[in-house]
Amino acid sequence: MKLALLDIGSTAARLEIVDLGRSRMPRADWSVKARTRLAERTGVDGVVDERGVELAVRAVQHCVRAAADQRPDTLVAFGTSAVRDATNGARLREELSEAAGVRIGVLSPRDEAAVTYHAARRWHARCGQPMTTVDIGGGTIDVATGLDLEPTDVVSLPFGAVRLTRQYLPDDPPSPEQVDELVDAVRRTIPRSLSRFAETDLGHPVALSKVLRQLAVLTESTPDRLARHPDRLSRAKLRPWIPRLAELDQAQRAALPGVSRSRARRILAGAIVAELILRTIGVDELEICPWGLREGLVFRFAEAHGEAGGDVRELMTTLFR
Structure with a gap:
């Protein structure tokens, strides 16, 4: 079929x-x-x-x-x-x-998070052990954890990179006051909503979404080497990039390693949220997963086709x- x-x-x-x-x-x-x-x-x-x-x-x-x-x-x-x-x-x-x-x-935000988790679990090809996925989309951020193909706990919050950029960072580049307002907004909600993940065994932490993949390329590249396919995103390497991104406009960000023109405006909001999520759930780095929502849907439809x-x-x- x-x-x-x-x-x-x-x-x-x-x-x-x-x-x-x-x-x-x-x-x-x-x-x-x-x-x-x-x-x-x-x-x-x-x-x-x-x-x-x-x-x-x-x-x-x-x-x-x-x-x-x-x-x-x-x-x-x-x-x-x-x-x-x-x-x-x-x-x-x-x-x-x-x-x-x-x-x-x-898809509802929770169903979308569950499908992307399913894709990551298939990619990791190891069930029975804890795995946690972090996904920063355009409209929501999603954190899901579980032991098998379906997550047992999912939190979806309306803090996607596009939504935050539109709401808090209208100028290009944004003013320091706009950046501070965004940071204050996410700090009021994300730690409270995700704190329970810090108290559980997250197992293998995995990053989903193009924003996180592009941040991994950016943070792993050096002046002499472009990290085309990094395997992880480090919080320690991400943190110093946030004030640097805040000073650049869209065109300047798009000239950075790994940052596409279409995501240059939202990459700052994505970086701020990513760093806060990792800090809140107590994770130092995420392994980059190349699969996401589309792959998860293909698996679901393939299973339905077979059944x-x-x-x-x-x-x-x-x-x-």
Whole structure:
């Protein structure tokens, strides 16, 4: 069964085709990507402006049309927090659904955290031992822990890097007062909400999300060497980068090792939150996991395909809102 999985995110729409019956790994046989620019077209009030809706629709249309020649059996389309949490999200989903030709689903923050945890556990390939995942997305931060394929404890907080940047860091570069306000806001909530993780056996701590991967490249690189594929993110190496990032504008950050132009604005908020999370839960470093939400969904649909003889529609109904 050829599954087409369309992920509509804050910076891009990406459609991947995976043969569920042939591969035991969540690797795409074919993929296409188009920019949505949802993050930069969403205002402080959470409304995606008309141009943003138009660009996202075009991105979805491009991906779906390009995939038509691949003749997928099923198209599953979902939006991340950029779609789910938009003030005009209902209208946005309606427009995107029409563009895709299928209903655009969304995951609840907790379900999204559980699916990404599932992907990390599959990647680590060792159940029965504690594992903890840290994920900094655009809209939320998620910490999950457990012993097997499903987490036993999940905390999801509305402190994603895009959301914090939009709310607290409107200037480029931000003023010291804006940075201080962001730091004060997350310090009031994150330690209280995550403190219980410091009192448990977290086992193997794992980092998910592109923001954390880019921070790992940044902090592990030297003037003479680019760390293209670092295997971990160190809190000690991250901490001194925060004041440096705060002094730079978007263009200057995008020139740093590992920092993409599309995430240059949000990388400061991501760094501040990452350092605070690690300090709160008592972790010195995170191992970088290359898998995430898309891979977790592929595993879920592959399991449903195997159990239901090819019918994944029931999982689509129960998983997505």
